[in-house]
Amino acid sequence: MEEYPVSRKPVLFRARLILPMQGPPVENGAVAVERGRIVAVGPYSLLRRTFSGRSVDLGEVALLPALANAHTHLELSVLRFRLTPTGSFVTWVKSLLRKRAEFSLEEVRRAAGEALKELWREGVGLLGEVGNTGLTLALLREAPFFTVYFREIIDFRGTTELKDFLARFPEARMVYALSPHAPYTVSPVLIQAIKSWTRRRGRPFSIHVAESPEETLFLRDGSGPIRFLLEERGQFHPEFRAPGLSPVAYLDRLGVLDDRTICVHVVQVSPEDIEILARRRVRPCLCPRSNVFLGVGLPPLPDLLRAGLRPCLGTDSLASNDRLSILSEMEVLYYAYPEIPPETYFLMGTLWGAEALGRRDLGALAPGFRPEMIALSGSFSGSDPVRGLLEGPKKVEARIYEDL
Ligand SMILES: [Zn+2]
Known part of the structure; x- marks a missing residue:
């Protein structure tokens, strides 16, 4: 399992599928993190244009909150x-x-x-x-x-x-x-x-x-x-x-x-x-x-x-x-x-x-939330990728977490 501790520096994480939990899934999406908080979530092609920090491609995985x-x-x-x-x-x-x-x-x-x-x-x-x-x-x-x-x-x-x-x-x-x-x-x-x-x-x-x-x-x-x-x-x-x-x-x-x-x-x-x-x-x-x-x-x-x-x-x-x-x-x-x-x-x-548990800063990928995330591999290629992910075998491939 890969680990990505994040500090205050800006990083853009790209994944095949993003499950933000607030709002619908984003295919070929990205999550931008800056100063220890998520600042943007959306299509990779869009975020990449305006983002100036380091970019990490997590690959064929679903990125979701820890x-x-x-x-x-x-x-x-x-x-x-x-x-x-x-x-x-x-x-x-x-x-x-x-x-x-x-x-x-x-x-x-x-x-x-x-x-x-x-x-x-x-x-x-x-x-x-x-x-x-x-x-x-x-x-x-x-x-x-x-x-x-x-x-x-x-x-x-x-x-x-x-x-x-x-x-x-x-x-x-x-x-x-x-x-x-x-x-x-x-x-x-x-x-x-x-x-x-x-x-x-x-x-x-x-x-x-x-x-x-x-x-x-x-x-x-x-x-x-x-x-x-x-x-x-x-x-x-x-x-x-x-x-x-x-x-x-x-x-x-x-x-x-x-x-x-x-x-x-x-x-x-x-x-x-x-x-x-x-x-x-x-x-x-x-x-x-x-x-x-x-x-x-x-x-x-x-x-x-x-x-x-x-x-x-x-x-x-x-x-x-x-x-x-x-x-x-x-x-x-x-x-x-x-x-x-x-x-x-x-x-x-x-x-x-x-x-x-009373944590309003965890559990979603949305601006203001803490960048506690996991990358899951699985079979999400069908017409309903979320169902595919839930049904099939899956594995936590990477963890992104705050280096407090
Ligand atoms: Zn008990």
């Missing part, structure tokens, strides 16, 4: 290939907790470092990383990614005090935020407190929601394997009363759904739930390969899109996925829902992910 992986847990990378699908969500959670304890900090750190390299090769430039220990913070500081680091809170008894959490995080490439793990592992009052913490600071808020049927059952009447798991771990709160609502309706009643809330998974959702998500303009984050691994089904993508939502994509962790590839996540959904225009899948993997 991909956004809006949901992953790098700390779990050490569990790759060590857990098998069981068909039961709670059984998987239990084996994850058991296995995770078998590894040393050094092994966890090494696996996370390898995972970061893989994400880079797979074309990811923006990450929504969910961490429990802070261990990946140091790795991410050294890496060329843009990151929203979500400190994850798991506390059904609800005793965590938020005042100790880092409020300021002065790094250009990183934003610090909080994430309650799920409606069944964090107390309602704490979920609300976390939301007001992120709301006050204008940061994104991320929560796993409507992933498994067990979650739905627990919130409906307080029973099932999740109840037993909480009791087993000494986390069950004796005063807890099941809300008798769907996971989405429950979060809505808590008042934590808005356009800065990332709802991860949204597999177990009814038409009424989708209506709520759309009304609150939340950001669904879909992790289809993880859903398939855990046997919980696939999210109803056509219904989400029809409701006007702009879903983004995540790989979730290597404990429920064997790859960290946003392109593969796009493929899974494309094969499940081929009626959806191929451009939509690229939007989910780029611009909509950046929007969900």
Whole structure:
């Protein structure tokens, strides 16, 4: 893979196909970069005439924004290939907790470092990383990614005090935020407190929601394997009363759904739930390969899109996925829902992910955006080059990124 770090000097990148994500694809196009920002996108023949800087021909590739992986847990990378699908969500959670304890900090750190390299090769430039220990913070500081680091809170008894959490995080490439793990592992009052913490600071808020049927059952009447798991771990709160609502309706009643809330998974959702998500303009984050691994089904993508939502994509962790590839996540959904225009899948993997993570300077090739780009080779010679690219084998041939 070729790498093109860009500085403040002007460069013109030419490619067979440009996918700007704002506006239609441009055949034989170019992207002009100057002073660390994209300044123009259009036909190569046109831009070349007025451009005075260096020109780089990337060749027979599609040039698009670097991909956004809006949901992953790098700390779990050490569990790759060590857990098998069981068909039961709670059984998987239990084996994850058991296995995770078998590894040393050094092994966890090494696996996370390898995972970061893989994400880079797979074309990811923006990450929504969910961490429990802070261990990946140091790795991410050294890496060329843009990151929203979500400190994850798991506390059904609800005793965590938020005042100790880092409020300021002065790094250009990183934003610090909080994430309650799920409606069944964090107390309602704490979920609300976390939301007001992120709301006050204008940061994104991320929560796993409507992933498994067990979650739905627990919130409906307080029973099932999740109840037993909480009791087993000494986390069950004796005063807890099941809300008798769907996971989405429950979060809505808590008042934590808005356009800065990332709802991860949204597999177990009814038409009424989708209506709520759309009304609150939340950001669904879909992790289809993880859903398939855990046997919980696939999210109803056509219904989400029809409701006007702009879903983004995540790989979730290597404990429920064997790859960290946003392109593969796009493929899974494309094969499940081929009626959806191929451009939509690229939007989910780029611009909509950046929007969900609150980055208005990433995810599109347009004036003012940062020049975080990837060049993809593939078969895009037919009448619909974007569909050809999505369907066929593809490879990240080059990365263009800011040399900050
Ligand atoms: Zn997750």
